[in-house]
Amino acid sequence: MTSNVTTENSENACVVCFKNVVIYSIGECDHPVCYECSTRMRVLCRQNECPICRQDMPKVIFTTNVQLFRNIKDYTYLMDKKFKICFDNVDIQTAYSKLLEHVCNICQGRPAFRTFQNLKDHMRKEHELHYCDLCVENLKIFTGERRCYTRQELALHRRKGDPDDKSHRGHPLCEFCDQRYMDNDELFRHLRRDHLFCHFCDADGFHQYYSSYDYLRNHFRAEHFLCEEGGCVEEKFTSVFRTEIDLKAHRASVHGRTIGKAATKQSTNT
Structure with missing residues (x-):
């Protein structure tokens, strides 16, 4: 169950990411968003607020049909108890699990790794590819959205950014510490805190x-x-x-x- 990018005016578009919604996330405030955005907030960012109105949502329901939360909240669901996410059916639960998998995109058919660190070690040892530690630490994105680099590509990424991504111009360097930071804001905070x-x-x-x-x-x-x-x-x-x-x-x-x-x-x- 994949989502395709669509226009902002589409009635079926997620108001957060503007993708076509196949699976909705519905909470107490009845603002439907796509399950990817909801998973990103609840699992990766550990934030349970509605991205639209900021109301706290003790639990959400992933479903393919937009319904009022009060009408469906008491049904019996499959559930991720840790993040208080309910699933309308097994297919939706499977789609949710796949979002969070740590999969090597090079080794076709290989089972997902148990942790991201296991995948990271595999990419380094088997394929001589590396993740950017700064991006891993600071970007709240799914493993499948992360980029791997050769050593030369990683050095360029850290200094100047990626050739196909003009929004990222590298990780700025503190010339005193010889250490790079995620962005200029992080570097600024470091300079104010640790230097004169x-x-x-x-x-x-x-x-x-x-x-x-x-x-x-x-x-x-x-x-x-x-x-x-x-x-x-x-x-x-x-x-x-x-x-x-x-x-x-x-x-x-x-x-x-x-x-x-x-x-x-x-x-x-x-």
Whole structure:
């Protein structure tokens, strides 16, 4: 039971993925979506909300006929108890199981693997093909939708993306850690969490990061106004100022008293 892509205006189209619906998923809110989208949300994403209205659905029923949930909720069904999915018949349950199978598309007729890791090991050992670990970790898609690569293809995928998929331009690299991240948002979160940035430049829209405070201090010294008198030498972030006037005011209020006390003490000793 496969679904074919159709137009958005089709009455038989899933409102989430726009594919022709063969098997519907129906929950308490009575918003029918295709069983693939429902399985993706409940099993892969572990989210039980309706994708249309966001109402929580304790259970859903997979059926080939659109019906009101209240009219069919008390029937006796085959069921996946873990994900609270009911099946109207054995064929629907089989289609659901096939969605979640880990199958090698090269070895025709070979039984499905018990886990994705088993399939991953098989592809590497038998076919010298590899999955992208970043995509596996972050993309909530079925095993049959995942792509395998040779080593050269995987390196290109990580650096620049796939030639036939212009929406993916590779996994960005953190130059400090020499580690790649799923996308620019993930890289941004990593940089903000694990590296340093200038709060003045950041507020002005310039996002520059530093691997250590020594490099950041050099930036403060070159581009802003850094106080390196007295205890400020050991201070981080709080001893730099946006303007020279702010720096002078700081020196007068903080270090002026220190200088005055030192001068008074020297005069007394003399």
